[in-house]
Amino acid sequence: MTSRSQVRRLLADGLGYEEAGRRLGVPAGKAFLIATGLPADGGGTPATAERRRPGMPGRSTQHLAGPPAVNPTSDDTTRHWLRRRAVADVQMRRAARGHGVGPQGERVPDGVRDLTDVLTHDHDRLTALVKQLQTLPGARQGATEAQRRRRRAVVDVLAEALASHVPAERRWLWPLVRETLDGGDRLADRALEQDDEGPDALAGLRRTPPDGEDFDALAERVGGQVRRHVAFADAVFARLRQTVPQDVRERLGAEVVRAWRDGPPPPGAQEAPP
Template identity: 65%
Template structure:
């Protein structure tokens, strides 16, 4: 542990706390604490005597307590290591060969009819795809060629799900919300605005190369937008269950499922068939 005299000697030589701490092998905030006996976060009200202690700078010391964070995943060396690791690891290669991102199970099982349950299950399938997308490294995190191809396939699967999910909500859910809830118009308008923003991001994402930083930025934006929209709809579903009779919700749920079942089947992005 450096002594107070060591820190103050370096300060007297014209160094700031960052450089003094670097030379002594301690964080800048710790160097400040050693020199002054005070925390660098400025959380305490200083007395006049403390303000004039040796080593007290004139400017704020908050930056010494909260140094800039460094993200190692953005370094070129880290990215190269991740690429080598993915290529040489037998289990990772085997998992990649068996990879199939499609959600398991029926989209709408026969025992699920009620509107909010049908839509919640579909939300879970979409958020599951988004979690896979987030888990796969993009180009900014050293993703390999296969990683980027899988991310592109996941985006295609998300698009397939939302291209039938959103129209079903706009045709069956939001009219019911407008009729059943006293604030239904406002809630429906807000939801449609969120859906429009999300679909705009998704359209841009589908038109962007997966080996670009823009793809990664759009993917993060889409994940955030969908997560926020799902949370919003969950709150609306709670109110709808309280205000719309069960039989009406069952009827609407059946109409949503029928719309999905009559929609054209879209092939898997990688050409796989069930």
């Protein structure tokens, strides 16, 4: 039979209860009970006298009393089961087929011409794409092949949207900010710095296969950049609405809508000044 002195001798040598119990052939919780006279799974906070007993550790002892904690969602068997359940669910498959990649509806609703409203609607579309990218399971969540293809498609749509959104802001929004707002140069310079950070991450994301964790990390980085851009621009829009006359905002907004509708000019063509 294991004695208290045997357990305490091993503890004095610097061993923990798990190792002491293993050497003595008893469970760790029983080794704790022998050494202290207290159950390892005792509820509540030990009294001061109990905390002073020889062998009392300075942290919780619950782990000594039961099996190690396991997160079932990290188990490959569980992930495979969840995927099979999702694939077998008719309603989930029907919903997935009916929900296309990208935001729904027109890029700019009819009648919207205010520059700040035009760009706000486009920001909503960018945000919706980022949410789709974050909602779809990635490699760490055991994404299926169909989900990986869908994530890739969302990235392509996001890149296409940014390819016309960013130039529109550079041509019409930030020059207006420089001309009309106090501290406009500082605001515009900060926005352009944000824009310069985006292409490398987005290009890297498009080059990365969607079946690895590198894709997940780059997707999170691009999503963060989009969210920061939208929050910064929204604060600027509020100031423009207070400072710039509505007819000026509507004239510039109409220019943006026209540029998006007509597409980029052919190579070699000169752009008209804003």
